[in-house]
Amino acid sequence: MTPTADSLADRFLRAVEQGDIDTVRDTVYTPETVIWHNTDNREIGPEENFRVLRWLTGVLPDMRYEEVRRRETPDGYVQQHVLRGTVPDGTAIEIRACFVVTLRGDRIVRLDEYLDTAAGRPLDPYRPTSPSA
Known part of the structure; x- marks a missing residue:
């Protein structure tokens, strides 16, 4: 991989693991970034993704890729x-x-995420019940 893409990918993972949303917002995503998940077939923007990431790192403080x-x-x-x-x-x-x-350049403009929903079932009791979570 090019050094730029590899560095960006590493920075993204480390920021998510650490719950560092500012780094993702300021150096990884663009304001127009689209995130899609196979689990619900919906496209979301960065702000909604940040809410999900905050929740995930709150529930999994030892989260790691x-x-x-x-x-x-x-x-x-x-x-x-x-x-x-x-x-x-x-x-x-x-x-x-x-x-x-x-x-696009050194930023993520689209991220399609495919994951195994069955493996994530232990997270279900901790899922937020309101969209603002």
Whole structure:
């Protein structure tokens, strides 16, 4: 991968793991970035994604991306990884996922995320009940 794409991908993962939304907002996404998930077939913007990331890092304070594999594409990269962490009741989770990322310059403009919903079921009791969470 190009050093720029690889550096951006690493910066993105580290910022998410640390709950550093400012870094994602200021150096990874653009204001027009679109995030799509296979779980609900919806496109969301950065602000809604930030709410999800804040929730996720609150529920999984030890969240980490492991077994990361990336391949460059003509307009970005594809990344496979395992998201691991422990929910508040002590249950360990292991979610295999894939990002298909489109870049414009050194920023992510689109991220399609595919993940195994069954593996994420231990998160269900902690999911927010209102869209503002």
